[in-house]
Amino acid sequence: MKKFVKIAWRNIWRNRRRSLITMTAIMFAILITGVTRSLQYGTYDTLESYAVRLMTGEMQLQKKGFFEHQTLAYSFPENLYPWDRLMDEYDFVEAYARRITSYGLVGSATTSAGAMIIGVEPGREKQVTYFMTQLAAGETLDDGDDRRVLLGKGLADNLNVTPGDTVVVLTQGFRNQLGADMYVVKGLIRSGNQELDRALMVMPLHNAQDLFSLYGRITQIVLATRDFRRTEDYASRMHIAMDGEELRVLPWQTLMPELLQLIALDNISGAIFLLFLLLIVGFEIMNTTLMAIMERIKEFGILQSLGVKPRQISLMLLLETGMKISLAVSTGLLLTFLFIQLIKDYPIPLSSELKKAMEAWGFYTDFYFTDRVRVFIEPLVAISVIAVLSVIYPIWTASRLRPVDALRKGQL
């Protein structure tokens, strides 16, 4: 056995060029699928976390019924729970913000329109979402602000108002009290979502509580977590109950079913692309391994006439290809790792026209390569399987040669 290991190892380096060609085929396959996966997952991560953290947030705590009915009857006391303790009790919670979401009529001097009114704690809100920082004009809300609001750009256009103007808001409050007040527009939001921008109005939380007669109450707690892909798991581990009131923990997957559909579609197009890539590189691996063994038929013939048994030949080839594959796969992984480490801190360059167009719509964001573990595991598994499968046939044929044919023809 030891002898065969030695022979196999020497065989690899006896014809260095041939071995290197098959090995580079495998290394390259790992590298290119790894980089592709890194690019794919990187862009999905960017787009999805962007969509999630724009406004919805990664998780929300709501009273049962709020998600379905969206009315203030499902509000809860803002100090139902010592929220600061969330960060200590659950290591995956990174920040929280109180929020009120409701609806009302917004009027300017000339016209009025329906709006989704959101009461926020400006400082905290900026830690969990970023719609408040996507400004088209004016300034964003700060913690000390009073009776100042942000309007979606589309809504402001419909109302014909600009920062500095005053708007009147009319609502139906917590116990159906009528609420009315005046606010100064501080800034305009362009979130990239036109529907949202045509309906959005943001004000400080205490103003919203006054407006909706929702004293000391809120409708949601928005949470930022460590990993937005694991929120379903997080949600199942969280339990908030106090004073007989129980809150539901809703991950974004529940709050934004449409996004899940988009992700599913994205994954499929990514998988199709990967399939074609694997087809090309997999075939190349098969080709080179096949050729590398078929080239050596004469050699096997000589070995056989020297008394080496077919079984021993296959053992030798098995060891040889096994070592070659493992060597190539590990070098390939190392190269992929180094390459991704090298480029992951630089955003994927977009053409400047595209950048400008995206900025104009308010959703410009940089895309990055990612070094998630899957980026390395998937190529490792896929390419190893292809490599192992592609040596089976040639080894099988090589072991079934008749020495005379092998010597004479030198090929099959």
Add this chain to the structure above:
Amino acid sequence: MKTTLKIAWRNIWRNPRRSWVLITTVVVAVIGYVGTTSFTRGFMYEMVNSAIRYYGGHIQIIPEGYDTKPNIQLRLSHPDRMAEALARVPGIHFAPLVTFKGMASSSEASGGVVINGIDPQKERQVTIVSEKIIAGDYFESETANAAVIGEELAERLNVRLGEKIILMASALDQNIASGAFRVVGIFRTVSTDFDRAFVFIRLDDAQKLIGYQDEITAFSIHLQQGYDLQQTVERLRETLPPGDFKIQTWRERNPVLVLSLEVYEYFIFLFLLIIVTAVAFTIVNSFLMVIYERIREFGVMMAMGVLPKRIRRMLYWETLFLTLIGSTVGIVLSYLIFGYWRRHGLDLSATSDALGKLGISTVIYPEILMSDLLIGLGVIVSLTWIAVLYPAYKASRFHVVDALNFV
């Protein structure tokens, strides 16, 4: 020259196994390339399709100013005269549309909706909601005051087929108008947003509800395959009688979609770069391997007095033949494989749990574009050419004795 050509051609068939390995490399490269491009085209086509084929078509004729401030005061006043003109434009189907915002309510719940008055026969030719009916039908029965709503809205309002809903909207005279409608059909599209927000009723019912005479909000136009969007817009502009209207294409109607298509296209370009790199590497590697296998043969030729220059030339010709055979076979196979899916569609919902769970059926029709094909072939042929330059140079530079002894 002629001899070199002949020798090159014979060399290919002298060792058919080796040649076929190289040819299949090219074939697989071509199939991989065509597959990737045609599927991405198919995907992009689907994206555009779901944006225009559910609502509004490729082109809409809308009242001037309606795109910036939609409201029911803005309307097209002589639709029949326009319809006559539209009938003269080749390659289009068109359908009238009255659309306004309103509220739908049942005895249990209510929600904001977009109410659309349509002419079912004509609408069928323009949008595909009629093909997405999961219960009841698309205005086929004679039921008066019929409404077709989405599955999501039906669940929200908790109404079933045959039950009544109330539609409310502000009318032309600023009063709130309302009417009772019977749900005759329920549809399910890929978008839950759409299924929640869109209500369809007959055109005359919609006109009656908000107080229109024979006016409409818009004409939706579907462009038949093979007709150019811009040319048709030009033709419409010439044909239609002058008036206060605007011709709007789907690109103008969905600027964000157009932008995301551009971003998508950019990433496709990155991915194609990866595919091309893979193809190039594969070809270089395989050809390198094969040429090294034959160094001894070149040694023999050189020993017989063949000039290195001619060996190089012979190799170039061989490569060209191999690539041409490979590309031809590749293209034929691609057309067979992807052409089949192009006609029948590839249903992806089976491949993904997530899609199945969400109840989306995603059928992709890969599109093979001649321009993609030519670019790909150009790239593959020239890459192979470059790929063989180095090994051919190497091969012709061997010393005769070294070459003969080369293992």
